[in-house]
Amino acid sequence: MSIEDTAFYKAMKRNQFVFFTKYKLTDKDYLEKKRKMKESTSKSKQQIEAEMLLCKEYWGCDAAHYVRYELFDKQLSKEELLDYIPPYYFYNYYMPAAYSGVDIATYSNKLNLFGLFSKKGIPTPEVIAIVEKGVLKDLNARSMKTDLFCEMLKEEKKYFFKPVDGAGGSGIEVLININGGGG
Numbered sequence: 001m002s003i004e005d006t007a008f009y010k011a012m013k014r015n016q017f018v019f020f021t022k023y024k025l026t027d028k029d030y031l032e033k034k035r036k037m038k039e040s041t042s043k044s045k046q047q048i049e050a051e052m053l054l055c056k057e058y059w060g061c062d063a064a065h066y067v068r069y070e071l072f073d074k075q076l077s078k079e080e081l082l083d084y085i086p087p088y089y090f091y092n093y094y095m096p097a098a099y100s101g102v103d104i105a106t107y108s109n110k111l112n113l114f115g116l117f118s119k120k121g122i123p124t125p126e127v128i129a130i131v132e133k134g135v136l137k138d139l140n141a142r143s144m145k146t147d148l149f150c151e152m153l154k155e156e157k158k159y160f161f162k163p164v165d166g167a168g169g170s171g172i173e174v175l176i177n178i179n180g181g182g183g
Contacts (some may be wrong), residue, residue, distance in 0.1 A: 014092050020062040029171065030068055037072045047055055048072050061088045111164050125160070129150055153177065 012018045023030060037048070051071065055063035065086040066072065085094075095104075106112050117124040129149055130137050137143045153159060154177070161173040 003064075016061055016088065019088055020064055023064060030064065033067045033070055036070070037067055040072050042073045042075070054078065055081065055084075055086070058082050059086050059089050061086055064088075109164055110162060130164070154179075 014170065024034075031149070043051075048066075052063040052066045055066055059082075063086070065084055065088075068087075069084050070082060071084060074146045111127065114124055114127050127139060129144055130139070130141075132141070134147055136146065153175070157177050159175040159177075161172040161175065
């Protein structure tokens with residue numbers, strides 16, 4: 001059993017202080033967008049602070065989603081601003097009630113979903129490789145040589161690298177083949 005499967009870990013993720021401290025210190029997308037927000041000239045610092053406070057008071061949690069969704073660069077009414085649901089709120093309040101009795105661990109894993117969709121004939125983007133504990137592997141969990149993987153990358157124009165358990169677009173990297181590809 002991994003630490004992520006324990007009740008203690010799940011309880012810690014629900015703790016706002018722990019959740020937002022870890023998120024703000026380790027999420028690369030958040031850190032990049034935070035830097036971008038500091039350089040933005042779309043709104044004054046006072047307006048950004050006021051909008052973040054509005055979100056925090058309305059949703060009852062930190063307004064880190066304001067940075068994540070780059071709301072500092074969008075001209076929105078108060079109502080439109082509050083339409084953006086913080087992931088913390090969604091995953092800790094909405095989702096547990098809406099999905100009680102559903103095996104979330106199975107359905108939140110992109111690799112599991114790929115397998116389920118493939119078995120049912122539901123079109124889904126092709127998975128060509130996985131990285132497990134820092135090791136590149138094929139779909140049968142066999143170690144894959146880097147040169148074979150690079151050869152596969154020549155075939156298409158664009159690749160998306162996604163964390164198996166990511167959500168809301170966080171952690172996605174896009175690789176664009178500038179030499180063409182896609183035949």
